[in-house]
Amino acid sequence: MPALTDLNGLAGAAVVIVAALVTAGRAIGLRRSGLALVAGVGAVAALVPIGALPLAGLLRGVVGDLSLTTLVLLLVGLRRHLRAEEPVDNRSMFALQCLLAVGGLALYSLALGLGTWDPYRLGYGDPWFLAALLAVALTALAFDLPLVTFGLAVGVLAWALETYESRNLWDYLLDPLVFAWAFSSLMLRGAGALVRGHGRATETLLRMRAGSSS
């Protein structure tokens, strides 16, 4: 029988598999009932052992235990697809992506060996790190960014209750997958804004030229 931390880790990996299947189902045009069926079958397939390990165990071996932020985002997305709910508040999502991208850039570059200081160490219960996160959570609450507040609160609670093997708070808040998603989303946003800005500038220029020639 797996330990509770293993069960949590396997469940997280299973959520990724289900989310991937549902996304694929949407891409081929399945309706909600079909997506629900895919999600159910996917969850069972991910958790039933094939040989020594379930499929979720194979994935877990590669990506490790996924952060609570990733799981919250995946579950919110799944719920939206399966229940046709409204998309997440755009401001809240943007703020979360910014935090994840900045946090990930700082954490991964320094923790992997750039420089002498390892910020990963803060995650072992440093009270000042917790205080900083609390300040971010309260600021997000004040500015009505619920996804940020919820992600931080759930991550800190899961860390305090030791729901994963890791005793490091960073592992509950951030993982390379969600960092890659946030970073690439921001890059795409930036590229889109640039293209739109360029389009508007060209349009203005053309109008000005048309005006001067007439």
Place this chain on the structure above:
Amino acid sequence: MSPAPGTVGPESTGRGEWAPRRRRRALLAFLTVLAFGVGFSKSFRRSPPPLFRVSTTGHSEGLSPRRGPGHPSEVEPLLRTGFVSRRHDVAAHAASLVELADGRLRAFWFSGSAEGALDVVILSAVYDPNRGEWSDARTVAEPEGTRRGLWRHVTKLGNPTAIRTADGTLWLFYVTVTVGGWGGSTVTCIRSNDDGETWGPPRRLIGTPFFNLNTLVRAHPFEYTDGTLGLPAYRSLLLGLSETLRVDRRGAVIDKQRISTLGRGSQPAVLPTGPSTALALMRPSGQEPPRRVTLSRTHDAGRRWTRPTRTPLVNPDAAIEGLALPDGRLLAVLNDVEVERDALSLIVSDDTGATWRRVHRLEDQVAERERSFDDDRWAQTVEALARATDDTVTDAMRYVTSSRRFMCWESRCHFDFSYPSLVRTRGGDFHLLYSWNRAYIKHVRFNQAWLDERVEDTRHARAD
């Protein structure tokens, strides 16, 4: 500002939605207070930084001294050698040694068709010092069992390292790889309460935030006064770096500290010299030749380490092992050559690592390397070395064929005596294991009298 189509922002919320929105914010506020309340409570419950538990016998703790007047190790100088592993045609590497409660020693090493192969397992054998014999090796960890125990995919195993703690628990840490080469390594630990007869389920150590990849172990762990362990660890990617992981009694990493930055030394051997002082000797990974061992010190029980400095100790980028002796001297074993691993030496420092001197060359095939290669001569040398190592060897040619399997490339064959593991027992004897041509584990046993004799001889030699 109006919200983008399809989004739900504060401005898009109608007057009738204010009540649910306020409820949601109140719930979020409650969740935040709860989560951070529990979080701060956990944070403030952290134990204060501990001191080193200074060992009087090397790496083995929790054992009462057995030394007494008349003990044979204090009378006549003793130096004995033999082979731990007797299996032929398989790779054997990266041994680690601990003393057990009854005075026997238990060795761990990895073995398989080749280093990094999927069939590599962690083997263990027990040495009875009274009979001078090693037991047959048996498997204590293999990929399939590790996979099942960890509930995650594992492809292959690597370096083991072990410690017996003050509470009598025997800990074995070993490298596990899920994807790729050693860069994809993580560390797994298992524990035994009966000195290695049976083992508990494996547990994964989480050492880095990036998929938990690229953490390896080699040198012996050490103990803190609060019962937690310090595990010297390193990274192999890029230029390599060193750090210590602090592991609690349940096998979870609860703190870490960096010893060196990229290119300033990896694979640390940490030698606690006092409750708050220690030094770390590191192999010169990432250095351009001429490579030198790097050294870092701590004066606050590992909370901060000094910037690593290059020592005069020559090393070809191979593992180093060391011990702080009760009399304050430091004893280390390393390949003290610029290239290859064909010489292995025992070195001593009387001034806490400021200067070192070689007291004994355990292996030396430098001259053979510098001559033009002759396959027959190489085979004869291996055969002679095998017989000299262990007088019970009757099939020395098997040692030649096994060595040939791992030591021959680029149209010549080499020698490899590397990855030492050294302990000092309660009786005062020293036991050293190291890889012998990557195919066998060699055991060298010597006592304090022999060491003192060697130290005196070399001191006089220096004076002369």
